Every structure is written in structure tokens, then in C-alpha cells.
Amino acid sequence: MKALRKLLDNIKPHVEKGGKFHYLYSGFDAVETLFFVPNTVAKKGAHIRDAIDLKRTMFIVVIALIPALLFGMWNIGHQHFLSIGETETFMGTFLFGLLKMLPLIIVSYGVGLGLEILFAQNRGHEVNEGFFVSGMLIPLIVPIDTPLWMVGIAVAFAVIIGKEVFGGTGMNIWNPALLARAFLFFAYPSDMSGDKVWVEGMSHLDKVADGFSGATPLAVMAAEAGDKVSTFANGIGNWSVIDLVIGSYPGSIGETSVIAIGIGALILLFTGIASWKVMFSVFAGGLGMGLLFNVVAPESNIFMQMPAYYHLLIGGFAFGAVFMATDPVSAAQTSKGKYIYGFLIGVIAVLIRVVNPAYPEGMMLSILLLNTFAPLIDFYVIQGNIKKRLKRVKVTA
Amino acid sequence: MSEFLSKKSLKLLTDPLNDNNPITVQVLGICSALAVTVKVEPAIVMGISVMVVTAMANLIVSLLRNSIPDRIRIIVQLVIVAALVIIVDQVLKAYAYDVSKQLSVFVGLIITNCIIMGRLEAFALANKPGASFLDGIGNGLGYAVILIIIAVIRELFGAGTITLPGLGELHVVPQAFYDFGYKNNGLVILPPMALIVVGLIIWFQRAKNKGLIESK
Numbered sequence: 001m002k003a004l005r006k007l008l009d010n011i012k013p014h015v016e017k018g019g020k021f022h023y024l025y026s027g028f029d030a031v032e033t034l035f036f037v038p039n040t041v042a043k044k045g046a047h048i049r050d051a052i053d054l055k056r057t058m059f060i061v062v063i064a065l066i067p068a069l070l071f072g073m074w075n076i077g078h079q080h081f082l083s084i085g086e087t088e089t090f091m092g093t094f095l096f097g098l099l100k101m102l103p104l105i106i107v108s109y110g111v112g113l114g115l116e117i118l119f120a121q122n123r124g125h126e127v128n129e130g131f132f133v134s135g136m137l138i139p140l141i142v143p144i145d146t147p148l149w150m151v152g153i154a155v156a157f158a159v160i161i162g163k164e165v166f167g168g169t170g171m172n173i174w175n176p177a178l179l180a181r182a183f184l185f186f187a188y189p190s191d192m193s194g195d196k197v198w199v200e201g202m203s204h205l206d207k208v209a210d211g212f213s214g215a216t217p218l219a220v221m222a223a224e225a226g227d228k229v230s231t232f233a234n235g236i237g238n239w240s241v242i243d244l245v246i247g248s249y250p251g252s253i254g255e256t257s258v259i260a261i262g263i264g265a266l267i268l269l270f271t272g273i274a275s276w277k278v279m280f281s282v283f284a285g286g287l288g289m290g291l292l293f294n295v296v297a298p299e300s301n302i303f304m305q306m307p308a309y310y311h312l313l314i315g316g317f318a319f320g321a322v323f324m325a326t327d328p329v330s331a332a333q334t335s336k337g338k339y340i341y342g343f344l345i346g347v348i349a350v351l352i353r354v355v356n357p358a359y360p361e362g363m364m365l366s367i368l369l370l371n372t373f374a375p376l377i378d379f380y381v382i383q384g385n386i387k388k389r390l391k392r393v394k395v396t397a
Numbered sequence: 398m399s400e401f402l403s404k405k406s407l408k409l410l411t412d413p414l415n416d417n418n419p420i421t422v423q424v425l426g427i428c429s430a431l432a433v434t435v436k437v438e439p440a441i442v443m444g445i446s447v448m449v450v451t452a453m454a455n456l457i458v459s460l461l462r463n464s465i466p467d468r469i470r471i472i473v474q475l476v477i478v479a480a481l482v483i484i485v486d487q488v489l490k491a492y493a494y495d496v497s498k499q500l501s502v503f504v505g506l507i508i509t510n511c512i513i514m515g516r517l518e519a520f521a522l523a524n525k526p527g528a529s530f531l532d533g534i535g536n537g538l539g540y541a542v543i544l545i546i547i548a549v550i551r552e553l554f555g556a557g558t559i560t561l562p563g564l565g566e567l568h569v570v571p572q573a574f575y576d577f578g579y580k581n582n583g584l585v586i587l588p589p590m591a592l593i594v595v596g597l598i599i600w601f602q603r604a605k606n607k608g609l610i611e612s613k
Binding site: 187190 | 584
């Protein structure tokens with residue numbers, strides 16, 4: 001470590017202002033802060049004193065994503081071998097998924113970090129760590145068969161239009177990863193929905209194994225919405241409730257396993273990085289809306305009758321609630337605002353799922369919608385507080 | 398004629414193209430810029446229509462400027478613009494029926510285009526007919542140029558074609574691209590992307606033209 005410090009100290013004068021390679025400073029700074037906590041001190045009154053900085057915060061989120069990532073890799077292989085009707089060892093399944101997953105991650109990080117560094121150099125900013133999380137989230141929320149060039153374009157769109165035009169990390173209105181997903185969803189709908197995109201190679205298969213369907217549980221529910229065949233005692237379609245919890249069903253790569261996401265959620269909550277208020281109220285909102293649908297459901301609408309807690313298990317609900325809705329930049333900031341923000345995300349996600357047949361999954365749209373409204377929610381919470389306090393002043397005076 | 402070629406008149410023509418562009422600088426006429434730019438051909442026709450209406454309306458209002466009572470000037474302007482728009486609409490229906498179908502209500506809505514009223518109020522009421530006519534042509538051109546840029550981007554990436562008047566649909570993106578797995582971008586066809594494209598054009602223009610950046 002000491003040798004490294006010495007090396008960096010030797011380079012530093014050359015890249016600082018006035019040095020020969022001053023234009024490389026933001027790159028140097030990125031490397032230096034990766035290994036050492038910056039020694040810059042707040043000159044004016046700091047409100048919060050904490051040893052953790054942006055880079056460390058972001059890395060903890062990435063660590064929290066690893067369980068979902070590992071499970072996603074296994075599930076890619078698992079679904080693939082199911083679809084061709086072969087059995088494979090655990091390691092073989094995992095390795096298959098790993099090899100399919102790596103290009104997505106590399107493209108996402110390559111394009112995203114490349115653009116971030118380009119903008120930082122151009123504007124004389126430091127390279128920001130904001131993209132470490134987005135770059136990991138984006139591969140986790142797309143179907144495995146998404147062509148790499150599409151991922152690249154979506155990442156570029158999210159970084160430039162979603163983040164850099166607003167001023168970079170911390171200034172964005174919407175969650176960049178979800179913006180990339182929304183871009184893909186509206187730009188290339190045929191590669192983002194349907195029954196074949198969720199399983200590696202299924203769109204090229206001549207013959208799928210007997211009894212296998214690439215449809216996600218949400219798609220199954222949307223398709224069954226009209227008839228009354230299904231009962232929910234044993235889960236949805238071919239999947240038992242246990243399957244839904246474990247996550248061994250087709251879906252976007254990281255979103256399926258509630259257990260893996262739960263481990264990530266524990267890490268985030270234990271380190272205090274994600275707000276439990278947002279997380280809790282998203283689940284409460286989804287559950288509440290599901291229960292409401294259960295109460296008012298007509299006999300013909302099977303989707304409305306689905307037990308409310310199923311909503312929390314299937315699709316991207318848990319993933320969105322834990323990793324997307326809690327994004328500290330785009331979420332509401334006030335304490336009361338967080339409850340309102342989270343609750344409405346849950347409500348609208350389930351509402352879109354059940355009521356709008358065009359969008360089987362509502363989590364993406366609902367989080368983006370509430371991201372837009374988060375500043376407004378904060379504004380009214382603060383105004384309400386000011387009014388309340390003013391009243392108190394009048395009474396005592 | 399000497400007045401026509403003077404520096405001042407030239408500035409009337411070229412200023413709206415860049416430094417004072419109605420769409421990217423004054424941010425007027427955005428609605429139609431989003432609506433008619435899915436294909437290039439309607440965008441060109443729309444640009445020409447607006448240019449004709451702006452120029453003629455500017456000319457007529459400028460000629461009448463001393464006799465229009467101040468209190469009812471908006472109504473008078475509207476009558477003039479509406480009459481011109483109806484003429485343009487009828488001409489389009491007679492000679493370019495397909496395009497007129499694609500443009501649908503947006504030809505009629507030229508009446509409400511902020512650029513036209515803006516130029517009448519800001520320029521034609523206070524300037525001579527010749528200068529007003531040139532100002533109308535310039536602003537119409539500035540509008541048309543941006544419209545065509547947006548339309549080219551949207552049609553190229555959204556449908557892989559460029560539709561030009563008289564030439565029909567040209568397949569610009571070669572079939573080999575599609576065979577390799579390239580797909581048209583469905584988002585570009587949707588209006589939100591048109592707004593983003595306008596934003597990108599504004600970004601690009603300001604990066605090139607430092608005079609447009611407001612001082613802090």
C-alpha cells in the first residue's frame with residue numbers, strides 16, 4: 001500500500017493544474033480515490049460526518065447486487081437446458097450462464113464508463129462512480145437474449161440523455177438504469193417482450209422440449225386473465241410458490257429470485273444505504289393494491305383474484321423495490337415523502353400489471369413515473385411542515 | 398433592388414436560420430415540429446407551407462399596418478392568416494393530396510403557429526413591406542430547416558428510409574444491416590423522441606454558437 005501511495009504521489013504533480021499532463025487529472029483522480037480515501041476536507045460547516053463517500057456507497061450497492069447476479073447466471077443456464085430438454089451439472093449450468101452474462105456486463109460498463117470519462121474530461125469534472133451501480137443494474141434487468149448493440153445504445157441513451165444533460169451523477173431526474181430499460185422497451189418491443197426472449201437461444205430453437213414454455217409468470221397471468229381455469233393453491237402455471245420465491249422461472253436476468261434480492265436488501269439496510277421507508281412502503285403499496293383487487297375482483301377476472309402477495313414474488317417487483325426505488329438521487333428526500341413515494345410506486349405497479357394488458361410489467365413505468373413526481377411530493381411535504389409550524393407560532397404568540 | 402441585396406436585408410434572411418432560430422432559440426412552433434416530422438416529405442411540405450403563410454401574412458399586415466386599429470389588430474391578423482392557411486390547404490389538397498392527408502389537421506393548425514403571430518406582432522406591424530416579407534421568408538426557412546433535420550433523423554432511425562417529394566420512399570439503410578440483426582428504433586417514431594431530438598439540436602447549436610449562451 002505504501003509503495004502504491006508513493007507511486008501516486010510521484011505522478012500527482014504531473015497531472016495537477018499546471019503539470020504536463022493536466023488533462024489526465026480526472027482519470028488519475030479516479031484511480032487515486034479508488035485506493036485511498038480522498039484527503040479533502042469540508043471547508044464550510046458540514047452537516048453530516050461520515051467515513052463513507054460516494055465510491056464506497058456505490059461499491060456496497062454493487063456487492064448487494066452480487067447474489068442476484070449469481071443466481072441470475074445459474075438461472076440463465078437452468079432455463080436454457082430446460083428448454084432444450086437436457087440436464088446439466090450445477091457447475092455446467094452456472095458456467096453457461098456466466099459466459100452468456102459476461103458480454104452484457106462488459107458492454108454495459110464499457111459504453112457507460114467510456115462516456116462518463118469522456119464527459120468528465122471534457123468538463124473538467126472528476127470521474128464519478130455513479131455508473132458503477134447503473135452499469136451492473138442494466139444487464140440484470142434485460143432479457144438474456146438482448147442483442148449487445150441494443151444494450152450499448154440503451155446505455156448511451158441513459159448516460160447522455162438521462163444523466164449528463166442534467167449535469168451528471170446526482171443531478172438526474174430518473175433512475176438511469178430504468179431509463180435504459182424503458183428505452184429498450186419502447187424502441188425494440190419485439191426483443192423486450194413476448195414468450196421467447198427470456199430464455200437463452202429459445203428464439204432460434206426449432207423444437208422446444210415438451211411442456212416447456214418461455215413465458216414469465218406475469219405473461220401467464222396476463223394470458224389467463226380471461227378464463228377461470230387456474231387456481232392459486234399451487235402457485236402460477238407450472239411454478240409452485242416455492243419456485244416463485246427461489247426464482248427458477250423465466251424472466252429478466254436478476255429479477256427472478258426473491259431470496260437473492262432479499263440478501264441484497266439486508267446488506268443495503270444493514271449498511272444504511274437504502275432507505276427502509278421506501279422499501280417497506282413499496283411492498284405495502286403493492287400488497288395493498290393487490291388486496292383491493294382481491295376484494296373487488298369480478299369472478300371472470302382471474303388476474304385480480306390472484307393472491308396479493310404473489311405480486312411481490314413475480315416479475316421485477318422485488319428487484320425494483322430494493323434496488324431501483326431506493327435510488328437516493330431520484331427518490332423522494334423527505335421522510336414523509338418517502339412513504340408516499342414508495343406506496344404509490346407499489347400501487348401503480350400492480351395497477352398497470354392488472355389493468356393494462358399492453359404492459360405485462362408495471363414496475364419500470366411506475367418507478368419512472370414516481371421519480372418524476374418525487375420533487376413535487378417533497379415540495380408539498382415541506383410546505384405542509386412549514387404551515388404546521390407557522391400555526392404553532394401563532395397559537396403561542 | 399439595392400435595398401433587396403443590402404446587408405440589412407440579408408441579415409433578415411439569415412438571422413432566423415441560426416442566431417434567432419424560431420424553434421431552437423425562441424422555442425416556438427414546437428407542437429407541429431413534433432407532429433409532422435415522422436417522415437421527411439410531410440416535413441418539407443409543412444416547412445414550405447409555413448414559410449409561404451408567414452411571408453405573405455407579414456407582407457399583407459405590413460402593408461395594412463398604418464390602417465389597422467390597434468385594439469382589434471389581433472383579430473385582423475387572424476383573419477389574414479386564416480385566409481392564407483385556407484388557400485395553402487386547398488392548394489395542397491389539389492396538387493399534393495397524399496401529403497395533405499398525412500399532414501391532416503396540422504395544415505389548418507398553422508393558424509395557431511406561434512411563429513406567425515410572433516413575427517406579425519414583433520416585426521410586420523413596425524416595418525416596411527419589403528423587409529417584412531424577407532423576415533417572413535427567413536423565419537419560415539429557419540422553421541423548415543429544423544423540421545427537416547428532425548424528420549431526417551427520425552425517419553432514418555425509425556423506419557430506415559428517407560421519403561422525398563417526387564422520389565418516393567428511398568431505402569437508405571441497406572438490407573444487409575437488417576440481415577445482421579439491425580432493427581429500426583420504435584422510440585424515434587414516438588413524439589417524446591422528437592422532443593429529445595429538438596433538445597439535442599439545441600445542445601449542438603449552442604456548443605457551436607457561443608453567442609447564444611446566456612451570461613450567468
